Amino acid sequence: MLKRYFPILEWLPVYDRQTLSSDLIAALIVTLMVIPQALAYALLAGLPAIVGLYASILPLFAYAVFGTSRTLAIGPMALVSLMTGAALIEVAAPGSTVYLEAAITLAFLTGVILTLMGLFRLGFFANFLSHPVVSGLLSASGVLIAASQLAGLAGLDASGFTLITQLSNLFSHLDGIHWPTLAIGLVSVTLLQLFRRSRPRLKSWGMNARYADFLVKLGPLFVVALTTAICWAANLPAFGVAVVGEVPSHLPPLGVPSSDLGVWRDLLVPALLIGIVGFIESVALAQMLAARRRQRISPDQELIGLGVSNIASAVSSGLPVVGSLSRTVVNFDAGAQTPAAGAFAAIGVAFVTLYLTPLIRFLPIATLAAIIIVSALTLIDIKTLKRTWRYSYGDAAAMLATIALTLVQGVEAGVIAGVGLSVGLYLYRTSRPHSALVGRVPGTEHFRNIQRHQVESSERVALLRIDESLYFANARYLEDTVYGLVAEHPEVDHMVLICSAVNLIDASALESLEAINLRLKDSQVTLHLAEVKGPVMDRLKHSDFLQHLTGQVFLSTYAAWSGLRHGHSPSSGSRDQGRTPAKKDAG
Structure with missing residues (x-):
């Protein structure tokens, strides 16, 4: 039981020197x-840069204790930072004490919500966002994030959390472009892109692939060091270039959430949305990397791990945190073996916070904006949109609608729309379940759609295969399908519902089956079931439907075909396929 809630007990007892070495290198x-x-994402949320470092210390220790992924790297993330800023701007003015308190409150609320979801095993909520919708959300967020940093890149004082607002503010301030700042920003973007594209060239020069990837990943650090040095040497702040400025050199102070209940109420929905989005991205990434090493993660425990990490971030005056895509991939490629690598990285960040913050005093804000822009552009996935459009117009429409709403109304509206569209598409598809009249493939016991295959069929026996579970949304559709089929084929005496794909029959669907049974009885058509699964049969036994069923429950479609096509019931020798015993054994 303890290992379930404290996964550290799984790997810590077998922790050895070789694992320590791998984790230290990755850290x-x-x-x-x-x-x-971390510095850039804090600024993206409208918070002081140091808050990003605060959020990269204690949460990593918390995840090392409660997380199940061996390689997931916890910390600030671009999309969550954008959502954080959009939520906070509604309750406080950026730069104020209330704004920082609201950020702490948001992290705390996010942590509590995720932890409670984990304790109640609600990880399945992540399934409410389909992959196309998530891809659309990320693509639109990438555009929003990049657009939000154009003002910082040019030294302008313009902001916004929708694309229209951002572009409107940007164009209205174009006459205030600070050219030295813009030059630094463009140089930073250019260098970052060169680093990203240098991997193939480094490999062509004979460099080991692992070392080449390592150098490419260090590109942002090199750009930070270069532009900071230039800014310090040329004293560019004296010419109006905005820099990070003085950064406190101490460990994170104790975070105190807001005492205003109105702030808590206003941040509740954003906290839920941040938690869901962060959880979906984190778990998807963790599962993908765990599969490569034949490891497993527990989604419900991941909820607890992420929840406690966010509470830890709030306690240490940080902002909401999730699993970071870029840092997790680097952590994995660098050979991290356990969550201890994250804890060691937290020690490194704490060391920087204590002793090296004076070195970033002259770090240009434009450089951080460039880092965010280049990182955000990687979220834009045009290929997935094209592929989805070719495969499914419905999914593509949901994806486009999510993108449009995110750009026009903001990330929160995009998330809500994404959930609504995902659930709506599911309900629409399952409310009109595919069904097919089937016939026997000659010489076999296999049955296929009569419209797709050359099969044997009987005018007196209709074999209708239902390819979906039966529940309230499609119960009436099933009735209409059966009644329509009987009306089109007046010669039918037996209707067999093949339930091989039916995993559930809820109360509404049961009432529909009872109505179908009575309606067909009035039409002198006998209703039968075939291939009813065990769990479904168990539930049917708790009703009186089987007692009122005019026909039989067959173990297989072939048994129904053999017994009914000549217009007689199965012989006593095959009675175990028939009505009374089948109610006990079918499925």
Whole structure:
């Protein structure tokens, strides 16, 4: 039981020197990478840069204790930072004490919600966002994030959390472009892109692939060091170039959430949305990497791990945190073996926070904006949109609607729309279940759609295969399908519902089956069931439907075909396929 809630007890007892060495190397690489990202993502949320470092210390220790992924790297993430800023701007003014308190409150609320979801095993809620909708949300968020940093890249004072607002504010301030700042920003973007595209060239020069990837990942750190050095040497702040400025050199102070109940109420829905989006992205990434090493993660325990990590972030004056895509991939590629690698990275970040913050005093804001822009552009996935459009117009329409709403109304509206569209598409598809009249493939016991295959069929026996579970949304559709079939084929004496794909029959669907049974009885058509699964049969036994059924429950479609096509019931020798015993044994 303890290992279930404290996964650290699984790997800590077998922790050895070789694992320690691998984790330390991975931690060093992640530490170098996390510093510029944490600073940038805090600014993206409208918070002081140091808050990003605060959110990269204690949460990593918490996840090492409660998380199940061996390689997931916890910390600030671009999309969540954008959602955080959009939520906070509604309750407080950026730069105020209330704004920081609201950020702490948001992290705390997110943590509590995720932890409770984990304790109640509600990880399945992640399934309410389909992959096309998530892809659309990420693509639109990438555009929003990049657009939100154009003002910082050019030294303008313009902001917004929808694309229309961002572009409107940007164009209205174009006459205030600060050219030295823009030059630094463009140089930073150019260098970051060159680093990203240098991997093939480095490999062509004979460099080991692992070392080439390592150098590419350190690109942001190099750009930060270069532009900071230039800014310091040329004293660019004196010429109006915005920099990070003085950063406190101490460990995170105790975070105190807001005492205003109105703030808690206003942040409740954003906290839920941040938690769901963060959980979906984190678990999908963790599962993908765990599969490569033949490991497993527990989605419900991941909810607890992420929840406690967010509570830890709130306690240490941080912002909401999730699993970071870029840092997790680097952590995995660097050879991290256990969550201890994250804890060691947290120690590295704490060391930087204590002793090296004076070095980032002259770090240009434009450089951090460039890092965010280049990172955000990787979220835009045009290929998935094209592929989805070719495969399914419905999914593509949901994806496009999510993108449009996210760009026009903001990330929160996009998430809500994504959930609504995902659930709506599911309900629409399952409310009109595919069904097919089937016939026997000659010389076999296999049955296939009569419209797709050359099969044997009987005018007196209709074999209708239902390819969906039966529940309230499609119960009436099933009735209409059966009645329509009987009306089109007045010669039918027996209707067999083949339930091989039916995993559930809820109360509404049961009432529909009872109505079908009575209606067919009035039409002198006998209703039968075939291939009813065990769990479904168990539930039917708790009703009186089987007692009122005019026909039989057959173990297989072939048994129904053999017994009914000549217009007589099965012989006593095959009675175990028939009505009374089948009610006990079918499925």
